[in-house]
Amino acid sequence: MSNITELIRLEGIKKSYNSVEVLHGVDLTVNAGEVIALLGENGAGKSTLVKILAGDIFPTEGVIKIDNSELAGLDVYQARQLGIRMIFQELNDAPTLTVAENIFLGQWPTSGGRVAWKELKKKAQEVLDRLEVDIPLDAIAGSLRVGERQLLEIARALIQNAKILVLDEPTAALSNIEVERLFKVMDQLRAQGVGMVYITHRLDEVTRVADRVQVLRDGNSVFLDSAKGVDRDTLVTAMLGHAATGNVRPEVSRGATLALEVKNLSDGQVFNDISFNVNEGEVVCLFGKIGSGTSEILESIFGLRPILSGEIDIYGERFTPKSPQDSVMQKIGYLPADRQRLGLFAIRSVAENLSVSSWGRMAKFGFVKKADEEKAFATWQEALHISARRGPSQEIATLSGGNQQKVLLGRWFEAQVNVLLLVEPTRGVDVGARRDIYDIIRKQAKESNMAVLVATSDYEEVVLLADRALVVSRGAISAEFTDDLVQANKLIAASS
């Protein structure tokens, strides 16, 4: 790129909360027609930095340079004035309104106090054309796919004259096709001179979409370079502060007894004729892209989703899932992908969150002793390295994602389940804690002879976690890999 136009430059930004500094003097430059990828583990300071850019937070120190003026910080109104818009991972739309209304949400053009529908539709169509996406204007937003709704958010930002777009992990919930579509839209915007800050956890996205890449670690900027030809290991090393140990396959083993057997399972919608089995002490991964059906298979086994046909045997006995409660009674545990919605009792203590599924066992005459709960927590806190500074009574919402996930795993270990179903067990967990969680799952499976079935869309996870891997593609099992044949390239090839 020849003549680069600088849109905004943050220099030496520091931010402290209650005298704890979380950003130690970070620079960030956004240029017109350029995508800068912002990487870093959870807690590295990415969110704080972009919130300062968006005017949500005022920096403690540092300057913000726009055109020729220097400011100590932005407020929300200034940020809007400058055309800075945030696109979040969570949708901020009105699902019951139409596409056209959503694009203009809250800023409907009016004439004489009435909404000017013609103008609204014309402009909405213009902006969708500009993004080269084909979504009917009259469709109800809630009926669209998540990826399409995300594009609507971008369309809304454009209607409001966005010059700088901050995209905070927008691809986390998207399928590969939708991700590619989003990238095309970003290419489009790049050509139109929009500056973009792109936050992601997926390293392979960086070379595809970004022009420059910047890595934050512990509140410092530790890496800034052109995204062209940057290699993965360099980025991981920058994020972690040390070289990542290579994806070494764990030592494969399995017990002799068949624990879970699934025969010709179909739900009539997403997956069809699925057959596989899991032995005691074995970790089997179902690998597939989001939407391939892996998570739905686990939901059905646990009783969260109806089954059309097929059989499930647990230790040789026919098991018909009726409800999650029944499955728990049958010693089956389930770790959901959506931790907030289905996993956590956010405002309750860590001890309670850990022992909730064991109350039935702990109770004597209906009474559950707090001491028993705390003992259970202490046991697993040590075994799983759960860091909860304020002890067993700390609210679980105040823990980091990785620690929350460990508590939820401990929940099923404490409940002494025979079969454990895990959906995307490291989603929203930072890189460092991931390895820890893989070790924990494997160790526990071997030690207590638990059959573990994992649904995941992360091939690296499969390589590090699985004794055996099954690839699911479009609702059917397309390949099986064992031992050292569980390799990233093989998995990816079989899943597409």
Next chain:
Amino acid sequence: MVKLKAGSTAQGSEEGTKKRRKIPDSAPLVGVLLFMMVLFSVTSEYFFQVDNFKNVLANAAVTGIVCIPSTFLIISGQIDLSVGSAAAVSGMLLAQVVNHHGVALGLLSVLIFGLILGCFNGFIVTVIGVNALITTLGGLGFLYGVALLIGNGQTLGMKNFDWLGTAQPIDIPLPILIFAVLAIIGSITLRYTKFGRSIYAIGSNPNAARVVGIRSNRVMFMTFILSSVAAALAGAVLASQLSSGDPNSGLGLELQVVTAIVLGGASLAGGRGTILGTVLGLLIVGVLNNGLILMDVPTFWQRIAQGLMLIVAVSFDSIRAKLNNTRS
């Protein structure tokens, strides 16, 4: 269960760090209560007297009986607005049956009424899946009609049954004792039993509660039954105090109940609340009413004060939630 080997030696240091002293959640309530008591002691010479306190408690007891299971409901994220009208129906029913068939059958009919209503509410909310607010608002409406129907719009005098409302074993009115026992049982249930803990879990995250194996519908169903039975009991106590069934006697009871509970720190969003808090909230409402009466404030002002109090209480609830969200 397999024995775990200690994975690493770290972590143990946590025990050494000292626990942060926390101000109990009930402290501000106690403060408000004491403040009001001082205020009314100064403004009225009749306030700070044993008889008056008995009076306050006896009045609060009827509401309090309903408050215990209602606290369960609100913690679980549900609500029962039918309690006032249910109490009225119960009182009318009691008067009717006692007059014709005696006390035993009267009490039995009240109990059966409570059970049936609880099953009805529980069924509509947990099985059919209607919002509890709407279900019990409907109950509030139709049960008031039923109460009027039983007495043909009139109050029904009741003979020979006033001990439930007015007896004073060990020099304390019976309703207060009933309430105290229920409060203690309720508090223990909520804190120490699987049932009680499940209520907190359901209120905190109903979806997750299912996934971890809690029989949410069963727990909710039970709680609705407890609520209706308590309302029926409260109606019986009230009728016994008045020696008559009065279709209007339960008017506004649900308002007092919800005010006391929310004032006591239970969150309408579910997952938070204690019986101790509810009792304190109840006393605050009771002392306020009593103080206003002693100060010769006209009754319609009491209504205004009660309504406003609820709004203040839920505002606190919202402000607290906001503060919790910003605290990071």
